[in-house]
Amino acid sequence: MTVDRLAHILRGHGLKLTSQRRAVLKVIAGSHGHLTPAAIYELVRKEYPTIGLVTVYRMLEVLAELDLVCRVHGETTCRSYMMRRPSGHHHHIVCSSCGKVVDFARCALDELQHRLSRETGFKIQGHLLEFSGLCQGCLGETAAEDHR
Amino acid sequence: MTVDRLAHILRGHGLKLTSQRRAVLKVIAGSHGHLTPAAIYELVRKEYPTIGLVTVYRMLEVLAELDLVCRVHGETTCRSYMMRRPSGHHHHIVCSSCGKVVDFARCALDELQHRLSRETGFKIQGHLLEFSGLCQGCLGETAAEDHR
DNA sequence: ACCTAGTTGAAAATCATTTTCAATTAGTTT
DNA sequence: AAACTAATTGAAAATGATTTTCAACTAGGT
CATH class of the missing domain: 1.10.10.10 (Winged helix-like DNA-binding domain superfamily/Winged helix DNA-binding domain)
Incomplete structure (x- = not known):
């Protein structure tokens, strides 16, 4: 944008x-x-x-x-x-080292959501999903450090 | 506990x-x-x-x-x-009205995680998943209010 | 070139969290 | 049971983030 x-x-x-x-x-x-x-x-x-x-x-x-x-x-x-x-529904993958964020949309939680709704009686209205880890760049740096 | x-x-x-x-x-x-x-x-x-x-x-x-x-x-x-x-890996369903929390363990994100890892190059280390909505009790109250 | 409602920045106010420190206390040792 | 010691406590101060207040300023319409 x-x-x-x-x-x-x-x-x-x-x-x-x-x-x-x-x-x-x-x-x-x-x-x-x-x-x-x-x-x-x-x-x-x-x-x-x-x-x-x-x-x-x-x-x-x-x-x-x-x-x-x-x-x-x-x-x-x-x-x-x-x-x-992306407008609309999406989530994030966050690099815990540099803070870089990548979005993703398809999260395949519908089935899980229905099951949980059935099992708990909650009327589920939204969800928050975030993955954390290391991006390619930061992975490279960690590897480089290991060689020193 | x-x-x-x-x-x-x-x-x-x-x-x-x-x-x-x-x-x-x-x-x-x-x-x-x-x-x-x-x-x-x-x-x-x-x-x-x-x-x-x-x-x-x-x-x-x-x-x-x-x-x-x-x-x-x-x-x-x-x-x-x-x-x-529950000890170990689990997530929450939070009632946005009363704050009640119910846990769940099986979150079926392994496949999604692998796909994202492949597509983005991230080494994914963890994730945060929370559903929000209304618990049965609060749903009942909302319904009751509608009748007044 | 106005006019006016929306916008700005400084300072103060508010609110959450952390640090400091002297006094207290749980749990061990005698 | 009394003594000891390191961990713990609460008040107050310090820090940090966010919000509010308010007078001065300005974008965009007239």
């Missing part, structure tokens, strides 16, 4: 396009991993040094509201965001 | 059994839902009014260390705990 496309969506919801917002969009859309509000703030500051951390928080709120961003849960951080790339 | 059993495990790790710890264990082991540190604190205070919130935090740290407690992620809270009931 390009910054322009995102900008267009914001405008469509009656939101103003400030340069601060553009800068935040650029950082989030350009990242391949999940970012905490503080990390986004630091990155945005390189391009827009006077931006306030509050603005980042507010922007994340807006993006979450419009479902353009999704939260990544991790071992420690649970308030880490990334652009929602 | 009974409080006595838990107490025994703690002792086995050279930890002292204080009445504060017993009180915290009793609350967590006696709950059928997930609890935030603050919620545990409030419940424990009924039985042990002079306990400090710090002690609750420390106890959670100890229990997490020993893998006796597990974290429940929710829409909002990500630092909510509950006793780990």
Whole structure:
């Protein structure tokens, strides 16, 4: 999703396009991993040094509201965001070393969900699925270290 | 898992059994839902009014260390705990109304995991799976409200 | 070139969690 | 049973993240 496309969506919801917002969009859309509000703030500051951390928080709120961003849960951080790339239902594989995130859509949980619903009596409305591990890049580094 | 059993495990790790710890264990082991540190604190205070919130935090740290407690992620809270009931690999179904949690073990993700590993190059090490919805009790209440 | 509602940033307020430290206590040793 | 010691406790302070408040500013319509 390009910054322009995102900008267009914001405008469509009656939101103003400030340069601060553009800068935040650029950082989030350009990242391949999940970012905490503080990390986004630091990155945005390189391009827009006077931006306030509050603005980042507010922007994340807006993006979450419009479902353009999704939260990544991790071992420690649970308030880490990334652009929602495929629209609709999807999940993540997170690299525990570099934070890189890859999405996947087909999760084949329908059958499990039905079984659980039957067995527990819950009316199941949603689910959260995240895999964690090491991406190819980080695997390579670990292997390289082992040779030293 | 009974409080006595838990107490025994703690002792086995050279930890002292204080009445504060017993009180915290009793609350967590006696709950059928997930609890935030603050919620545990409030419940424990009924039985042990002079306990400090710090002690609750420390106890959670100890229990997490020993893998006796597990974290429940929710829409909002990500630092909510509950006793780990079945030992080993398992997941949760969380009621978004009352917070009740039911565990399940067989999650049938092996095949998905292999496929994802093959497709993305990740070495997958773990996963987080949580279903959310309404438990039978809360479903009943919603239905009852609809009749008024 | 206005006008106005939405937006911004600084500072303060709030809230959760961790650290520090002196006093207390469980469980062992004598 | 008294003494001992390392672990534990609670209050207070420190830290860190997030939210609120508010006056100044600005994007985008008129």
